[in-house]
Amino acid sequence: MKKLMKSVALSVTALGLAVAGAQAATLDDVKAKGFVQCGVSQGLPGFSNPDDKGNWTGLDVDLCRAIAAAVFGDAEKVKYTPLSAKERFTALQSGEVDVLSRNTTWTMSRDTSLGLNFAGVNYYDGQGFMVRSSLDVKSALELSGASICTNTGTTTELNVADYFRANNMEYEVVAFEKADEVVAAYDAGRCDVYTTDQSGLYAQRLKLTNPGEHIVLPEIISKEPLGPVVRQGDDQWFNLVKWTHFAMVNAEEFGVTSGNVDEMMKTENPGIKRLLGTEGTFGEMIGVGNDWAYNIIKQVGNYAETFDRNVGPETPLQISRGVNDLWSKGGLQYAPPVR
Amino acid sequence: MAVQQPIADGDVSAQSDPRFLLVTVFAALAILAFYLSAVYNYFEGDYGAPFASIGGIAGGVVSIDIAKIFNFIALVLLLFPIAIIFRTKAWFGFEGKQSYAGNVFNDSGLRNFFFEMLVMAFLGFVFWFFVGNTVRNLAAANISSGFGFLDRAAGFGINFSPFIQYSETSTYLTVYMVGLQNTLIVAVLGIILATLLGFIVGVARLSTNFVISQVAYAFVEVMRNIPLLLWIFIWYFSVLRLLPSKQDPLDLGPLGLLNVAGYYAPRPVFGDGAGWIGIAFIVGIIATIFVARWAKARQMATGEQFPVFWTALGLIIGLPILALLASGIPLTFEMPTASRFGPRGGARVIPEFLGLLVALVTYTAAYIAEIVRAGILAVNKGQTEAANALGLRSGPTLRLVVIPQAMRVIIPPMTNQYLNLTKNSSLAVAIAYPELVSVFAGTALNQTGQAVEILLMTMLTYLTISLLTAWFMNWFNARMALVER
Numbered sequence: 001m002k003k004l005m006k007s008v009a010l011s012v013t014a015l016g017l018a019v020a021g022a023q024a025a026t027l028d029d030v031k032a033k034g035f036v037q038c039g040v041s042q043g044l045p046g047f048s049n050p051d052d053k054g055n056w057t058g059l060d061v062d063l064c065r066a067i068a069a070a071v072f073g074d075a076e077k078v079k080y081t082p083l084s085a086k087e088r089f090t091a092l093q094s095g096e097v098d099v100l101s102r103n104t105t106w107t108m109s110r111d112t113s114l115g116l117n118f119a120g121v122n123y124y125d126g127q128g129f130m131v132r133s134s135l136d137v138k139s140a141l142e143l144s145g146a147s148i149c150t151n152t153g154t155t156t157e158l159n160v161a162d163y164f165r166a167n168n169m170e171y172e173v174v175a176f177e178k179a180d181e182v183v184a185a186y187d188a189g190r191c192d193v194y195t196t197d198q199s200g201l202y203a204q205r206l207k208l209t210n211p212g213e214h215i216v217l218p219e220i221i222s223k224e225p226l227g228p229v230v231r232q233g234d235d236q237w238f239n240l241v242k243w244t245h246f247a248m249v250n251a252e253e254f255g256v257t258s259g260n261v262d263e264m265m266k267t268e269n270p271g272i273k274r275l276l277g278t279e280g281t282f283g284e285m286i287g288v289g290n291d292w293a294y295n296i297i298k299q300v301g302n303y304a305e306t307f308d309r310n311v312g313p314e315t316p317l318q319i320s321r322g323v324n325d326l327w328s329k330g331g332l333q334y335a336p337p338v339r
Numbered sequence: 340m341a342v343q344q345p346i347a348d349g350d351v352s353a354q355s356d357p358r359f360l361l362v363t364v365f366a367a368l369a370i371l372a373f374y375l376s377a378v379y380n381y382f383e384g385d386y387g388a389p390f391a392s393i394g395g396i397a398g399g400v401v402s403i404d405i406a407k408i409f410n411f412i413a414l415v416l417l418l419f420p421i422a423i424i425f426r427t428k429a430w431f432g433f434e435g436k437q438s439y440a441g442n443v444f445n446d447s448g449l450r451n452f453f454f455e456m457l458v459m460a461f462l463g464f465v466f467w468f469f470v471g472n473t474v475r476n477l478a479a480a481n482i483s484s485g486f487g488f489l490d491r492a493a494g495f496g497i498n499f500s501p502f503i504q505y506s507e508t509s510t511y512l513t514v515y516m517v518g519l520q521n522t523l524i525v526a527v528l529g530i531i532l533a534t535l536l537g538f539i540v541g542v543a544r545l546s547t548n549f550v551i552s553q554v555a556y557a558f559v560e561v562m563r564n565i566p567l568l569l570w571i572f573i574w575y576f577s578v579l580r581l582l583p584s585k586q587d588p589l590d591l592g593p594l595g596l597l598n599v600a601g602y603y604a605p606r607p608v609f610g611d612g613a614g615w616i617g618i619a620f621i622v623g624i625i626a627t628i629f630v631a632r633w634a635k636a637r638q639m640a641t642g643e644q645f646p647v648f649w650t651a652l653g654l655i656i657g658l659p660i661l662a663l664l665a666s667g668i669p670l671t672f673e674m675p676t677a678s679r680f681g682p683r684g685g686a687r688v689i690p691e692f693l694g695l696l697v698a699l700v701t702y703t704a705a706y707i708a709e710i711v712r713a714g715i716l717a718v719n720k721g722q723t724e725a726a727n728a729l730g731l732r733s734g735p736t737l738r739l740v741v742i743p744q745a746m747r748v749i750i751p752p753m754t755n756q757y758l759n760l761t762k763n764s765s766l767a768v769a770i771a772y773p774e775l776v777s778v779f780a781g782t783a784l785n786q787t788g789q790a791v792e793i794l795l796m797t798m799l800t801y802l803t804i805s806l807l808t809a810w811f812m813n814w815f816n817a818r819m820a821l822v823e824r
């Protein structure tokens with residue numbers, strides 16, 4: 001009798017596990033289905049934005065493409081899921097996307113309580129304010145009493161509350177779910193101020209009726225390290241995403257670009273040889289081919305290339321490298337060595 | 340076919356009823372099962388388990404093993420005697436209404452009861468299984484769970500909370516209350532306004548005046564063919580586009596200011612002695628009730644009518660005004676004043692609220708109008724003709740003869756519309772009106788990441804609101820139905 005009961009118990013427990021255990025290794029899943037499912041924004045120029053043909057471009061998109069290049073040797077094997085700020089973590093937790101690359105700020109609570117891990121920082125940002133130049137505001141400290149439009153479910157709405165409270169200023173926050181609605185409401189004059197990550201301000205300004213009539217105030221009120229996010233508990237996939245970004249930064253440091261990577265294959269520099277897979281088996285360590293970094297650089301480019309192509313001074317966003325420059329040039333981008 | 344003859348009242352006592360034995364055995368078995376599980380757990384070294392499992396089920400800390408299954412079955416079986424106690428009254432004819440003779444196994448009441456309990460037990464088990472599973476899955480994925488977050492400070496701002504004090508340091512529980520408050524505000528106001536507008540349009544639709552009826556018809560058709568979300572956007576963004584900017588608002592004189600950031604009404608500020616105004620208002624209402632009763636009684640007795648409406652108006656509005664004058668006008672109005680970022684002060688209504696309210700009211704009113712029209716058409720034409728023959732004019736005919744009878748048809752589907760309006764108010768999330776779904780199931784969910792708990796709370800809240808509304812409407816319906824007879 002007891003035996004029977006134990007076996008009943010076992011099968012019920014097994015059923016429970018079956019419901020629970022849908023989360024296998026992400027890398028195997030990705031290889032089996034043949035593409036990387038990447039969570040991106042619903043359209044933020046320079047970071048993740050679909051063009052009129054539905055092709056996605058941007059800094060965050062390039063990271064997805066680099067992951068696909070590392071896994072498949074083909075940067076095109078990515079499918080994109082546009083997510084609002086509010087939906088993004090649920091989408092990642094539930095396995096709807098394999099990686100979230102969507103201007104997402106690395107914070108302690110997100111890192112520790114959501115069952116997620118941040119796999120690096122591909123853009124160091126900070127929150128800023130945009131106002132109409134006609135208001136003649138020169139500093140954020142003059143904003144007491146203003147109405148402020150922003151996105152719900154972001155660090156932005158928390159920072160703005162902190163900032164106004166710390167400086168003893170009144171404000172009214174109007175929080176929308178979709179970025180386009182924030183822009184529309186600000187454009188219609190519902191709010192005096194639009195606040196989000198500074199990079200986002202430069203990007204969204206391009207969508208306003210008269211971009212020239214708006215200025216970004218000098219104050220930066222927060223630290224917004226933006227980076228890719230993966231599910232916690234899958235170290236292999238975590239490593240792969242982390243090292244994809246590091247490979248791009250290391251490539252910039254070594255001066256390896258998509259243009260010269262083929263020549264670099266012949267170099268005698270041991271650091272470059274390890275990176276490009278002509279020496280060692282570093283690809284195997286993260287579960288992909290040893291030419292993983294070669295494919296990333298060849299097809300997507302190094303960090304400087306994707307930065308300049310998507311958000312740099314030559315683009316409509318006109319963002320200079322600033323803190324996102326290499327550590328050796330006074331910036332914060334620093335990658336551990338491949339060895 | 341065995342014919343079961345109901346026996347006359349009180350002939351068979353409960354004791355001689357063969358089902359009594361069956362029910363007793365059932366109850367005894369249930370208690371035995373619970374006892375057995377206690378013994379089982381005792382030998383497994385877990386003395387408190389039978390009782391702990393009650394707490395475990397409540398707290399969601401559940402893992403499936405054999406002892407707990409035992410406990411669970413025992414708990415479900417325990418429901419039987421409880422349910423039986425409620426049922427026996429009807430079965431055994433304790434009130435002398437019903438008695439029994441025949442085969443126990445042919446008793447459909449008992450049989451149905453058995454299967455009902457079986458289904459209940461199954462549903463309970465499924466629920467219990469999924470709760471336990473969810474808790475374990477969340478723990479396995481390192482996602483925090485539990486309701487501890489409700490005491491944590493929210494840290495974000497909310498721009499509309501007329502009755503509840505809210506600041507960034509308030510807790511998530513307060514966020515929930517503010518969301519609920521804002522949902523109830525649009526729902527209640529929306530229901531009242533939609534009913535009024537719906538009745539007007541519904542009656543207008545049946546008007547003999549061609550223009551009026553066609554305008555009403557066009558209104559209904561347009562409303563019913565626009566998706567509500569689009570309609571809300573149209574209202575919100577066109578309101579934003581049409582209203583003047585914050586810097587030069589539309590001056591409505593004593594009525595305040597109107598601009599793209601909302602309507603700024605003058606805010607009444609009461610001074611000393613203002614309490615008398617409130618007292619006068621209450622006295623006015625009470626007096627009105629007495630006058631209405633007296634007038635009705637007199638009309639019943641003598642047939643003489645009394646202008647109740649105008650008296651009521653005089654009492655409810657006139658008395659407070661008298662009190663206001665008598666106490667030396669202790670009332671001032673704080674007018675909104677201009678500032679760099681638009682008007683400050685006054686009583687402000689945000690445009691998100693206005694846009695949502697107008698959209699919901701007009702949309703729902705179209706459906707209510709159709710219900711009203713159907714209700715009126717359902718009243719036999721002979722009723723109108725009879726009223727006319729008695730010399731009633733068309734106004735009183737509608738008010739006193741047709742509508743009261745139409746109400747019987749109108750009220751039940753109206754409940755649906757009220758529930759729809761309440762639930763549709765959650766579309767506000769698109770235009771930043773901070774109601775429950777937007778601020779709690781949206782912002783709070785996102786900041787805490789505790790989707791399961793927050794969605795559960797939100798669902799239960801909507802369920803409660805809906806059940807209360809339905810319950811109230813049923814009560815109202817029953818009352819109207821009685822009054823008719």
Ligand SMILES: N[C@@H](CCC(=O)N[C@@H](CS)C(=O)NCC(=O)O)C(=O)O
Pocket residue numbers: 041042043044083084085103104105151153154155156178179180196197200201204224226
């Ligand atoms: N970095 C912040 C804010 C991210 C965010 O959602 N920003 C908005 C405004 S720039 C955005 O990306 N909108 C684009 C979209 O929703 O598609 C966070 O992680 O909470």
